[in-house]
Amino acid sequence: MSxxxxxxxxxIFICIMTFVxxxxxxxxxxVVLKPSWAKNDEVKMTPEVGTLYTDxxxxxxxxxxxxxxxxxxxxxxxxxxxxxxxxxxxxxGDKSGDKDILSWLRFKGYVAVGINYTLFxxxxxxxxxxxxxxxxxxxxxxxxxxxxxxxxSIDQMAIAGGSAGHTLAMIYAYRDAKTSPVPIQLLxxxxxxxxxxxxxWNIYGFDQNxxxxxxxxxxxxxxxxxxxxxxxxxxxxxxxxxxxxxxxLMWINEETVPSIVxxxxxxxxxxxxGSQRLLKAYQDHHVDYQYFVAEHSGxxxxxxxxxxxxxxxxxxxxxxxxIPVEESVNK
Amino acid sequence: xxxxxxxxxILLIIAIMAFVLGRxxxxxxxxxxxxxxxxxxxxx
Numbered sequence: 001m002s003x004x005x006x007x008x009x010x011x012i013f014i015c016i017m018t019f020v021x022x023x024x025x026x027x028x029x030x031v032v033l034k035p036s037w038a039k040n041d042e043v044k045m046t047p048e049v050g051t052l053y054t055d056x057x058x059x060x061x062x063x064x065x066x067x068x069x070x071x072x073x074x075x076x077x078x079x080x081x082x083x084x085x086x087x088x089x090x091x092x093g094d095k096s097g098d099k100d101i102l103s104w105l106r107f108k109g110y111v112a113v114g115i116n117y118t119l120f121x122x123x124x125x126x127x128x129x130x131x132x133x134x135x136x137x138x139x140x141x142x143x144x145x146x147x148x149x150x151x152x153s154i155d156q157m158a159i160a161g162g163s164a165g166h167t168l169a170m171i172y173a174y175r176d177a178k179t180s181p182v183p184i185q186l187l188x189x190x191x192x193x194x195x196x197x198x199x200x201w202n203i204y205g206f207d208q209n210x211x212x213x214x215x216x217x218x219x220x221x222x223x224x225x226x227x228x229x230x231x232x233x234x235x236x237x238x239x240x241x242x243x244x245x246x247x248x249l250m251w252i253n254e255e256t257v258p259s260i261v262x263x264x265x266x267x268x269x270x271x272x273x274g275s276q277r278l279l280k281a282y283q284d285h286h287v288d289y290q291y292f293v294a295e296h297s298g299x300x301x302x303x304x305x306x307x308x309x310x311x312x313x314x315x316x317x318x319x320x321x322x323i324p325v326e327e328s329v330n331k
Numbered sequence: 332x333x334x335x336x337x338x339x340x341i342l343l344i345i346a347i348m349a350f351v352l353g354r355x356x357x358x359x360x361x362x363x364x365x366x367x368x369x370x371x372x373x374x375x
Binding site: 011014015018019020021022023024025026027028029030031264266267268269294295296297298299300302303304305306307 | 338341342345346347348349350351352353354355356357358361362364365366367368370371372373375
């Protein structure tokens with residue numbers, strides 16, 4: 001009888017251990033396992049693929065650095081440049097985090113560049129989205145000159161990014177396109193806020209008609225824009241002119257470059273409602289756009305691999321269409 | 332069914348349930364941080 005009791009205890013113990021191990025395996029599988037199509041885009045860093053120069057300088061500030069991924073084939077007359085700006089809520093992140101996509105772009109034959117910008121934090125309390133956008137604007141001529149020095153003549157470019165990087169990419173593509181040293185042919189990115197209409201920012205309660213909501217909106221938009229915005233400005237709508245320099249949407253017109261964007265319907269970080277306003281702006285101004293909605297996801301587009309796959313397929317098709325890689329001179 | 336077979340079946344069911352719950356747990360945590368639905372989209 002006592003042997004049976006011990007046997008049962010042992011079985012319960014094995015059951016508990018099995019549960020714990022398989023539970024952890026389940027978590028691990030979600031982190032590690034990637035869809036097969038994602039593996040196809042992984043490009044290992046080898047000399048055959050190209051060269052990587054890291055931490056090249058474009059300004060005096062510590063963060064004014066960029067990484068340049070140069071394709072192996074150096075025989076083409078001109079190259080397309082694709083800039084990819086990193087995510088991180090304007091407060092953290094690094095260009096090294098985008099190694100996979102930058103390597104993929106380089107593998108496709110582009111000069112690919114990741115840029116760091118001064119992040120808003122305790123060390124840089126004066127940094128904001130506007131100063132970051134100016135740093136990106138300053139960086140582009142340096143990048144093109146640096147590529148030329150390495151023997152790669154840039155004649156056109158695309159700009160892209162994720163989240164905060166997407167916002168900065170849109171600002172450059174829509175606000176600063178006319179000052180770009182080479183024509184911007186394409187923008188692509190995901191989950192970046194493009195405007196600051198308080199009624200869209202319902203995820204933070206700014207859509208409420210209360211003093212607290214107005215103060216909250218004034219505080220956040222002041223920090224982001226680097227200008228003093230008051231509750232009164234929020235009330236009388238004059239804040240919109242103050243946030244225009246960082247509102248990519250407000251610069252969209254008939255000349256806006258083809259754009260591919262993706263947003264999560266349940267985004268808790270930036271408002272999905274803002275992306276619908278962006279969609280309307282594309283439609284109103286007849287922009288060649290592709291707008292993807294991840295119906296089950298938030299800021300990471302994490303629950304809709306199929307949508308993300310379609311987004312990446314479209315990015316590839318638009319790159320081929322609007323910024324085609326030249327044939328090699330030797331061919 | 333022998334006792335051993337029954338126990339293997341129980342262990343198998345526990346393993347599958349735990350694996351699924353592990354995936355759902357991570358999805359829940361990510362959804363809390365980023366937003367998203369518990370079901371739909373990707374398988375689990």
